[in-house]
Amino acid sequence: MSHEVFISYQTESQAFVEQLCKLLESYDIKCWYGKRDVISNHASEIPKAIRGCKVFLLVVDENVATHPRGDILNEVYLASNLFKKGLLDMMSVNITNIEYEDDELLYHLGRLQKKFLIDKMLPDGAINLLAELLTRLGRGECPVSYGNVPGDVRYKNDYFDINDDHECERLNTQLHILKKFDSDVYDRILSGRKGLSVLDIGCNEGNLTMDRFGKRPEVRKIIGIDINADAIESAKSNFENEKASFYLLNGEDADFGYDLAEIREKHDIDKFDIIHISMLLLHMENPSKLLKRIKPLLSKGGKLFIRDIDDTLTFVHPDPMGGFNRMIRICAREELSGYRHSGKEIYSMLIENGFRNVALEKKGLDTSQMTLEEKDALFHTYFSFIYEDTKILYLRNPENKRVLDDYNWLENNYGALKQEYDRPETLFQLGFVTYTAEK
Template sequence: KVKEKVNSDYDSSSVREKRRLKLQSSYSEEFDAQCFEYVLNKMDKKQGLIGLDIGCADGYVTELRFKKEYPFDMVIGVDFNEKLIEKISQEDHGHFYYHQLDLEAKDFDDRIQAIMDEHEIEGFDVIFSALTLHHLKNPQRILMKLRKYLNRGGAIIIRGVDDGAMLAYDDGGLVEKILKETISFENVSDRFHGRKFYTMLCSLGYKDIQMRYQVDDTTHMTFEEREDFFHYYFDFRLSYTLRTLNKDPDNPLYQENHMKMQEMLDELEEKFMKPDFFFSTLTISAIGFK
């Protein structure tokens, strides 16, 4: 079931989520590098590039993806989380600069133009966004807005996942139950957004669109790697029931939902640790040019 309405209250500043994001980054580092190198090789412009990272969090992934050896003179990172941006914007990050920006605010155009004016930027050559669009109520609209700030011949790279691409055996249907339970909450992001990338970019006039995929699975994983793999893809799901419960701690339905999710995740974690348990998932990237 594709989630049509998104009402995400995601918070990237918690200690647990910061750890998960770093783990997440390690899984996709080589995959993202291949996307960047494809884009840079295909572009006519080879130096003095300006980059934009949409949903940069604390800048950790931004500075890994826009590598120092790449020909970027400046990279701007923007994120909704005011606490994270306030902290990193006070630090010296060389040619990386960070700004707080609400992508879905009515004054988005004014705000991003102000950022560009501050840095004397006329446009961006590469726009990158990883695991951000699924938190937005209308990701296609923000992609449309971003397009006008992308220089002619520039490229956009978007990365995400799609829970519908998950495979598990032998879990007795447990993964499917967890996914079904996950999308039933109001504060969940669009967990089926990866399949929409091509259509979104194509409909907005992006050219030479390329889809890229990375498959990760538990085969040949050590016990520790299986544990990390589980936490990467399932830890955050408990936060959905917890946030609802925190708003009304005495609500018996919320208590039951939280306990049910905790029990299912505990059971799945035990299965993950067994060497004969199989789980795989798909990371999806789309690349488009203007």
């Protein structure tokens, strides 16, 4: 069977269906919907697709609830007959609170299907639907809980263990790889200026902070903040001096502005000339709130620098067995990786919060001009953390079937994928993005 879920919908809900399909397919629930999967003949291909599915899923928007088109009624009629014969299940996703007003639709649906109310893919509705589908398809329990949906829903992720030597080494490798990626952006926003004050939000242990700003003569004062107490203690121990100071501070706390005002007063900083945020927003549930809070802190002519990730830009080619694509999907759905499509949303968030001169400076770091050593390092900065994080999740919950399947698959295929990656014709691009903006 090429697909398990047939999605029936009217064209007004196309964007919702695309998002829903991304979520379900990140859990290997193969979907079929007309806009993407009809090849040439709707009249013959749609009935065949309905007969070939395990679950018929109707997306009910206001139009379907009140005035469904004939093709929707035909699909529901065929599915309801197959349901009565025990050949498939029926469910609906309601993205409107309007009750069914169409008598024919109500007649065919009746009490046959389970309903899920989802408003623009809110996490609780999405999880309930996902859990029900996994159960009906014989996949076991849903591996995520509210507020922790991978794929296309943001969630808060505070994971960092300073005692994890592998992760610390990986981040240090990433630091050096990224130097080539956007060092010219740093040069442009710093060169020719003097007496600059820098705020680094999410500074971690301070390695990136000091590497990019510590030796720059243009910089007078650096303030690094992070929510991880161990990381801040390490930064203080290794880097704190007259130029650089580090504080335990959470940009999402209600007292953030007050606490930062005290720090600014202590160091005689009115506004910051550079606000630096690297690989943080993907781990935040509401990054727009942080952007709104920091805008007043930026000086006139100051620069906001943001680096983040967007795995829609991430690919490996060739990928004849689909192994790299599976690793990217594992990364998207495992809870330690953050929101892997964060980067593409940042431009809109900056505009919505009133920033000016917003520029997408860089997108996609690829191996085409890298040395063999650099290419190897990029493999380890991305693929090794997928393997290590999956191992952590497996050790936390060895009964989770999806995590167990992913872990066993990685154990059996990781070495072969590395050999495939090392071939000279293999190109890898990792979806780093860099933005700058002004107040």
